[in-house]
Amino acid sequence: MEGMAGQKSGLVWAVNIAAFLLVLLWTIPTLGLLVSSFRDRDQILTSGWWQSFSAQQATGFVRTGTGDDAVQQDGAYVIEGNVLEEGQSLIAWGTRAREPGAFQPGETAEIGDGWQVTVAPDGSYRMTSPTPFEMRRGERIFVTTGAPARLTTENYARVLTAEGLGRAFMNTLTVTIPATVIPILIAAFAAYALAWMEFPGRAILTAAVVGLLVVPLQVALIPLLRLHNELGIGKGYLGIWLAHTGFGLPLAIYLLRNYMVGLPREVIESARVDGATEFQIFRKIILPLSFPALASFAIFQFLWVWNDLLVATVFLGNTREQLVMTGVLRELMGSKGGEWEILATSAFISIAVPLIVFFAMQKYLVRGLLAGSVKGG
Amino acid sequence: MELFWLAVSTIAIGVFGCVAWFWGSNLILDRIYPPRGPNAGDNIRKANQIRPWLFLGPAILFLGVYLVYPIFDSLWRSLHNARGTDFVGGGNYAWLLNDGKFRESMRNNLVWLLVVPALSTLFGLIAAQLTDRLKWGNIGKSLIFMPMAISFVGAGVIWKFIYEYRAPGENQIGLLNAIVQALGGEPQLWLTLIPWNNLFLMIVLVWIQTGFAMVILSAALRGIPEETIEAAILDGASPWQVFFKIKVPQIMGTIAVVWTTITIVVLKVFDIVFVMTNGQWGTQVLANLMYDWMFRGTPDYGRGSAIAIILMILVTPIMIWNIVNARREVR
Numbered sequence: 001m002e003g004m005a006g007q008k009s010g011l012v013w014a015v016n017i018a019a020f021l022l023v024l025l026w027t028i029p030t031l032g033l034l035v036s037s038f039r040d041r042d043q044i045l046t047s048g049w050w051q052s053f054s055a056q057q058a059t060g061f062v063r064t065g066t067g068d069d070a071v072q073q074d075g076a077y078v079i080e081g082n083v084l085e086e087g088q089s090l091i092a093w094g095t096r097a098r099e100p101g102a103f104q105p106g107e108t109a110e111i112g113d114g115w116q117v118t119v120a121p122d123g124s125y126r127m128t129s130p131t132p133f134e135m136r137r138g139e140r141i142f143v144t145t146g147a148p149a150r151l152t153t154e155n156y157a158r159v160l161t162a163e164g165l166g167r168a169f170m171n172t173l174t175v176t177i178p179a180t181v182i183p184i185l186i187a188a189f190a191a192y193a194l195a196w197m198e199f200p201g202r203a204i205l206t207a208a209v210v211g212l213l214v215v216p217l218q219v220a221l222i223p224l225l226r227l228h229n230e231l232g233i234g235k236g237y238l239g240i241w242l243a244h245t246g247f248g249l250p251l252a253i254y255l256l257r258n259y260m261v262g263l264p265r266e267v268i269e270s271a272r273v274d275g276a277t278e279f280q281i282f283r284k285i286i287l288p289l290s291f292p293a294l295a296s297f298a299i300f301q302f303l304w305v306w307n308d309l310l311v312a313t314v315f316l317g318n319t320r321e322q323l324v325m326t327g328v329l330r331e332l333m334g335s336k337g338g339e340w341e342i343l344a345t346s347a348f349i350s351i352a353v354p355l356i357v358f359f360a361m362q363k364y365l366v367r368g369l370l371a372g373s374v375k376g377g
Numbered sequence: 378m379e380l381f382w383l384a385v386s387t388i389a390i391g392v393f394g395c396v397a398w399f400w401g402s403n404l405i406l407d408r409i410y411p412p413r414g415p416n417a418g419d420n421i422r423k424a425n426q427i428r429p430w431l432f433l434g435p436a437i438l439f440l441g442v443y444l445v446y447p448i449f450d451s452l453w454r455s456l457h458n459a460r461g462t463d464f465v466g467g468g469n470y471a472w473l474l475n476d477g478k479f480r481e482s483m484r485n486n487l488v489w490l491l492v493v494p495a496l497s498t499l500f501g502l503i504a505a506q507l508t509d510r511l512k513w514g515n516i517g518k519s520l521i522f523m524p525m526a527i528s529f530v531g532a533g534v535i536w537k538f539i540y541e542y543r544a545p546g547e548n549q550i551g552l553l554n555a556i557v558q559a560l561g562g563e564p565q566l567w568l569t570l571i572p573w574n575n576l577f578l579m580i581v582l583v584w585i586q587t588g589f590a591m592v593i594l595s596a597a598l599r600g601i602p603e604e605t606i607e608a609a610i611l612d613g614a615s616p617w618q619v620f621f622k623i624k625v626p627q628i629m630g631t632i633a634v635v636w637t638t639i640t641i642v643v644l645k646v647f648d649i650v651f652v653m654t655n656g657q658w659g660t661q662v663l664a665n666l667m668y669d670w671m672f673r674g675t676p677d678y679g680r681g682s683a684i685a686i687i688l689m690i691l692v693t694p695i696m697i698w699n700i701v702n703a704r705r706e707v708r
Contacts, residue, residue: 011616019507022500023517026524026584029535032552036538048550058548170381178387185395190436199429203704205437210703212444214641214696216688218667220443222678223450227442241387246443249436277412278428279403307528309648310668326530330652333534340538340550347534351527358526362519369589370596 030351036344040150044340057091057146059100063138064117064127076128079138084123088145093119100142117141155345164320165328165346172324172350174237175312176305179244180298186245187252188294192282194253195260196268206257212250220247221314228315235317243315244308248301255300258371259293260286296368299361303354325350395435402431448689454682461678469683479684482661485575486691489646489662492576494639496583498632501590505598506620508591518595522588529585529648536581537653540567571659578660581649586642590635597631598624637695644691663688 036049046058062083070077084090092101095109095117103109105121117139119125125141160166193199194206224243233239263286271281287294305311309326316322323331329346336342358365406427410420458465473479504521508514524532541551545564549555554564567577601624609623625632647664654660656669663684670681 015507019511019517022504022507023520026521029539033535033538047548048555178391181388182391185392186435189399189432193429193432197429207700207704210700211696212440214692215444216645216692218664218685219451219689220447222454222671222682223447246439249439253436303526309530326528329530329534333652343534347531351531354526366592369592
């Protein structure tokens, strides 16, 4: 904020806090998923992920034994047992649903009819009565228990093997890499022609590329599916590679052309004067100089293909062996809707690679976005 | 492993094929019209007329087959019956107009079109302005930008977890219901809460798109000439006035670009609705409706294509606007 006239320190604080809140708001959803993917399955279902690191409190009830379990001791009838499961500790207990935490461990409660219950801190309870117990079901003891927070990587092991995510990971990789590399090559040549070669129809072709940028994918699904079937490509990797190449080309050509147009004219002209062929100019001058734009598009295309669900569903098929990660994730959402440890872990595995690429190559991504959008304004 | 080699060999064949085409066709061209000898000048001129088309060939082929041809094929199919055997004229479109689900989708898409670009642009603008001069601004920007890298399906899982519901009084594991319950409210099944569930789906897309808006707008804000801002401050303008009366008007063009770009994304929104509600509870949108007609039950390619054409018609104004802008820039 230095050097800004008229800025008050109060405003600086307000800006800092507001920015922090905004960043927090945008980060928390992903953070919640990440934390949850490392939690124990039972703990996910009983407490919010924001409580992951504190001891887990849970409220429930346990039924005592019935009259059959009672033994006579010192002229009274006694039922004994324990309300805790392994690893739990007792925080409070009660005998009525309205006040599940009315008593501290070690205290004694009167239930009526001369019945008394004591629950010790270690969870063992002792219910006594001067007369024989007459009840078919055990009395309810409400307990508030605490268990130590448990973080684990078991979810990851399980999801990668049992849920078929390992296989899907390979499938996604198989789809993504060719679908990223091939359009770059085709687009680079086309972009060079549009940027630096004189020929009739250049303006119209450039305009057409801009127009094709926004064509909804949906328009292409049915015709291409039928075309692929007629050509004998059917559903499979070849089909999806071709489809992604076609869909990615307009952006690739547009980005690369915009970048190449900005390269210094003198370099190219002098190379031409020196007798270099167009092919040599392209390979030795244009391609190396365009590296930033190539990287930008590569990241775009990589993220887009990796994250795509629609094209994969339509062109690749839906058997277990063919599913990409978004497909598996979608299937899990349907079949394991409540099993958040699986969903969270699967989701995180599927977004991990894009996130790594994103953070590692952010510079190029931003540059590409700016080249693709700001110029239009 | 088999898969791995398939992928590797495809890349190799693809790359090799491309290089062979570009290199080989050039070589042949130079053989036919050698750039030396008695007719060198004439040959170079002829070769230069052909060469651009060699460079453009594969791209034109792909664009033609994968984007241009489908538009016309879809149009043709939309005028035919389910299996493409009989001409039905405007029958599919007439049917659409009377279909309840289609009307619901159009209405929802319209609301999406109003809400998502507006909120994304607004939050993007706020985020850009707030983080621009902070010391930790770049880290903040990165984090707001991050959802951009997350798939719509992944985002669907993330947000479904936030909207998760437990009966009142129980420990809420969904963040939203936990907050509502902590404030003394009644937990809700947000995704079935008609009509507000649409809004809860839109929030997911706003969350993803805000980073995009922020990056573009932040660059535009930095491009504003310092003098205009300094002059306003000297004249006694408050920070608010500087922002709304000096900065925002100067980046209106960029705001329009951001707005239209997000509009295109919104029109095609599919995955979020598909995985979170699948169009139930009044949340259907065009892209998902089209998917239904294409793949669920007996496919009806006529109706599916008609919906696709409607989508195409909806993006056409933006397409024309983009082309006009791009051409103006070339001049």
